[in-house]
Amino acid sequence: MFMDRLLMHRRGVELTQDEHALLENAISEVRTLNARSTLIEAGQRVDVSTYLIDGIMSRFIDDKHGLRQLVAVHVSGEFVDLHAYPMRELDHSIGALTTATVAIVPHSALREILDPRPDLARKLWFSTLIDAAMHRAWLFRVGRLDAVGRVSHFLCEINTRLHAVGLSDGHRFALALTQADIAEICGLTTVHTNRSFRQLREAGLCQMRGSFVEITDPVALAARGDFSPDYLYLAVPNLGEHDAR
Template sequence: MANQLEQMGAKLKTELFLKGRLRHDLSLEEKRALEDSVVDVVTLKPRTTLVERGERIENSFYIIEGTMMRHLDNQRGERQLVGLNVVGDFVDLHGFPMKRLDHNVASLDRVTLAKVPHKAIAELVDRFPHLARAMWFSTLLDAAMHREWIFRLGRLNAEGRIAHLVSEIIERLKFVGRYDGTNLPVPLLQRDYAEACGITSVHANRSFRNLRERGILDPQGDGKIAILDERALNKLGEFDGDYLYGDGDLALESLDDR
């Protein structure tokens, strides 16, 4: 059984769900039920579309390995990145009640996904109200990040926008133990940063050069970045990770009402 495996230290497909946030508030029975809802494991090659805007969906996908990106395209086919999902995230859990997404979802790098049918999610919601609340919480984290992305686009300059985005990725990876303190393991290219930050690729290139010259980070090609001064990075991006609900004033100890 999944709970027995967890007690023995075996790796579960969904073991990083809400890690660093409220996973500690889930019972072993809830963790087992979530694990048992997985019906298949799917692997995507880099830059592969998982869900297209408007198509009907009957499954949600949880990231075991890799990074997914959300994007909208204008009438000329130009892309705007509107979100990222990392290891431990459900990519499209909000598709459970909505059945269609208003944006596209694609892999950034090679991604391994756990497939969970909406029918299984409906059963989890009925059987485990507390787990349902945790899953609702995870979708609201996406909403909190979207608001922060709006702040970033509206109030920071190009270098600040890039710094804020990198800081957010680092913080999210820390929750799940995927950041080594130096190397950013999310291979966004400079054009991706441009599309996420509302700037041109030329402006992104110039901004990265300035960040390197200031000793904050070092772009190393193919999306690889070495972080040289995380404190300066956070300061430049006006980054306060409270909105991720892990540490700080917004952190929660429990999902229960008091």
């Protein structure tokens, strides 16, 4: 099933088998997106929402000079643009950072299954509210943390999100992003990002080996990034607390 990871291990909102089946049946097609391709342009009228089966996608805004700012990153098991269902058009663009597999869900199909099922509608609403919570955490990261802290916070967040859907063991996970991508996510230059990774490696906290991140000390990395997973509303143990025991 494509949507097995949707809302997996989220507090109080895990989907029932019947709800999974309804959403699976609402999928009109499955697509493969090339890395660095744009799926939806800002201002484009949309009548479908996109669920990410595999890969990494982003929401982003381009300024008038064509410079891109990433405003969200999505991993497997997440709707990338569920908020397009009530909004009809977006104030930002959506694209694939890596090769990605997505399921397309028409809004007409969503309406058909959600209108008579308020509890399922509430669960999907919860999904969009988690997106908003992550936006607030990103604002905190950029506004309050130094370069090393920003990178640490991002790595802790992505590790926690991937761990929740079985794509991280809590210490090691695939992250097919460049340091330039991570620089955009953290509001840094590539030079500052490279220097931050070097400092984290020298401190024995984590390192990147090719397309894999290895977190040696989750507790210390979380402390360095002032990271708490509360805003992710997960029903699984805090990785830092788990490793501290």
